[in-house]
Amino acid sequence: MWTKVCSWQLFVWWCHSSFFWSTIDGQTRYSIPEELKQGATVGNLAKDLGLVLSDLDKRKLRIASQDGKQYFGLNSRKGDLIVTDRIDREELCRHKLSCVLPLELVIDGPLQLFRVEIEIQDTNDNSPSFVSKEKVLKIAELVNTGAKFPLESAQDPDVGSNSVRSYIISKNEHFKMTVKTHKDGRKIPELVLEKALDREKQSIHNLILTAVDGGDPARSGTAQITIIVLDNNDNAPQFEKNVYEANVSEKATIGTEIVSVKATDIDEGLNGEIEYIFADQTTDHTLSLFDIKPTTGVIVVKGLLDHESHAIHRFDITAKDKGNPEMDGHCSVEIKIVDVNDNAPEIIVKSLTSPVPEDSAVGTVIALISARDLDSGENGKVTLTLSSGSPFKLNPSVSSHYSLVTSGPLDREKSALYRVKLRAFDNGRPALSEEKILEVVLSDVNDNPPVFSHPTYVTYVQENCPPGRILYSVSASDLDFGENAKVSYSILDSKVQDVSVSSYVYINSENGSIYSMHSFDYEKLKVFQIMVQAKDQGSPSLSSNATVHVFILDQNDNAPAVIYPSSAGLGSLSLQRLPRTAKAGYLVTKVTAVDADSGHNAWISYKVAEATDASLFSVNQYTGEVRTKRAVAEQDDSSQRLLIEIRDDGEPVQSATVTVSILLEDGLHEPIQDIRHKAAESGVKTGRLALYLILSLASVSVLSLVTFLILAVKCVKSSAGSASCCVRRSDCDDYKNPNRNLQIQLNTDGPIKYVEVLGGDMMSQSQSFRSCMSPMSEYSDFTLIKPSSTSDFKEVISVLDASLPDSTWTFESQQVRQ
DSSP states (O other), rough: OOOEEEEEOOOOOOOEEESSSOOOOOEEEEEETOOOOOOOOEEEEETTOOOOOGTTTTOOOOOEEEOOOOEEETTTTEEEEEEEOOOOHHHHHOOSSOEEEEOOOOOOOOTEEEEEEEEEEEOSSSOBBBBBBEEEEEEETTTTTTTTOOOOOBSSOOOOOGGEEEEEEOOOOEEEEEEEETTTEEEEEEEEEOSOTTTTOOEEEEEEEEEEOOSSOOOOEEEEEEEEEESOOOOOEEEEEEEEEEEEEETOOTTOOEEEOOEOOSSSSGGGEEEEETTTTTHHHHHEEEEEEEOOOEEEOOOOTTTTOOOOOEEEEEEEEEESSOOOEEEEEEEEEOOSSSSSSSSEEEEESEEHHHHHHTTTTEEEEEEEEEEGGGGOOEEEEESSSEEEEEEESSTTTTEEEOSSOOOOTTTTTTEEEEEEEEESSOOEEEEEEEEEEEEEESSSOOOHHHHHHHHETTTTTOTOEEEEEEOOEOOSSSGGOOOEEEEOOOOTTEEEGGGGGEEEETTTEEEEEEOTTTTTEEEEEEEEEEEEESSOEEEEEEEEEEEEEEEEEOOEEEESOOOTSSSTTEEEEEEEOOTOOOEEEEEEEESSSSSGGOEEEEEEEEEEEEEEEEETTTTTTTEEEEETTSOOOEEEEEEEEEEESSSSSEEEEEEEEEEEEOOOOOOSEEEHHHHHHHHTTTTTTHHHHHHHHHHHHHHHHHHHHHHHHHHHHHHSSSOOOOOEGOOOOOOOOOOOSEEEOOOSSSEEEEEEEEEEEGGGGEEEEEEEEEEEOSSOOOOOOOOOOHHHHHHHHHHHHHHTTTTTTEEEEOOOOO
């Protein structure tokens, strides 16, 4: 395991949402040698960063480098950081003493950023080398001893102790080697003349220059030095400075003068004329950027300069005279390229979480961003800003790193996509800037329940409609998206007449259409409610309810039912007896019928369809009373037959018939006589029979009056002051059947003519009625029946009021349980 240095700078933002988010910006440093083989382990990241090994794949750990080239990878099984490509320190960092590769590790769930630095240690993998493998020096034989001749410095890409440490010259009797150290640390070899030269003895000297580095083991490089001893021209040009330094802007145009070098030669004539040229070891790159004027020594710009690629250029200049032989001198030139703000800032998105849940809490980290500028100094200082109007903000970290976090609540239903505009600008003059748009997509969270178009719905359906008919279609919409917006419909369980509503209807879960499961009978069910629930497919699911009121519309599907005269035991005939002494208007009987329908469908009318003698009898259209139209004659048949038709007012019309047989008999006492006829004949009737009849009627009247008084007292006590005499069907001890009709007929003088309780299934209803009356009517009888509905009951009242204008009737209704 290689050396690891950890220096943590921890910045944590906590927030709470459906996900847990945090950003950690820390630094861990590893130190490794260059040229490690691929697959070599750098360090155990999982352990050093405190990560759970099993979470590395699930949390999608990824590695990013600033220059974009990946030299490292992750062994997710072990959590090791491994080498994936050849690492050449000299290629990465050139001559920089410190070579550090910054890495950024991004991991999701929660989002975290780790900064890791890999220090690349130099290995002595490069030998010193000379640009020119052969160097020719021309030296006059009369040069004084101690003269120094600078030689080309060897180049070694390695740094530190692995760079060039010394120079060695091959053994000879005239020259020795000295090394001059430049202020920037460079070592420059110089050849020093120790013994005077003699051209006649040796005109050419061949030497080997060896450069040795400080590595272990040491590496070396050599160059051939050829010295030609000249006969004349004994003074070489001398520069005023050994090193010339100058600054030039990287935006300098071609031809711009940078610096002027100057050498002098004390010789005269051609021996003293100097020409300036680049030294033999000058690189092609330098020659492409700079030029020198041969006669003046002015160095000018030849190509495009770039501070970011080469901030400083070093090369040598040679000054040659035109003597014979030629003599030359040397100097070094160092040109610094001054930075100009010519690089716009760069915005780098390290990690972007998209889509983002819309219920993310304030402070949730959305993206990790960095900004950089290739310029230096103030030109390279970058500020990153965020456009206003979005629920996001930038939190600065270290080293121009930022985190984009939420600054307010998010709502996908209002805005599903945010285009976040980032702007980076530097401190140059003028400032340069760059803009980048980040698209942040919001993912839907099930935060909206389905909403019905109306909270309540009303629909009407005809009774007897066939099963499977659509009663109504409800609809609900959901502002959410995808599965969260898919709505299904169901019917909540409730009771209708003690039966589950699902027995009556069902609903299509996809489109909300409600269907009937069977036909409805208005006479049994008039209205019911359906509670519909709309539920989405989110997790957890949300729902809302709506009520559908279903009203059953009546159809004329019930014919009138005859209640009286009862035909039980007599087939379809009803036998009535009529004295031949009956006068016109004599009440023979009364036909009573009811219709289970309601409204106009239940309005009943009576008429004589057939009669033995149509001139003798008539029936009241509204009350069903059968009376004589004239006095009975002797010649009238003793047996009379009436076919009475009972019709309702519905569409289509429903009807029923009843046959009434009437026997005309002589000597039959009148059980019922109109009060008006009694008044006309009261003076005629005499004798004991009349007296007995009067006494009997008086007794019955008194008994009836006492009975009504007793009932009135009870009614007053139970009704807290009610002044009417009440008879409740449900209070009768021997009233067991709720489907009974109480029919009472009174004579105008008070006694009860007859009381009859009639049965019939058609009278089964949800109400019972009580009648309170004062029998002070001009007419002699009335009939109390139980209508099929409240509206029908009012119609009966109106009929009674029309036929009994001087009577006072009070009807009260009471809900009873069937």
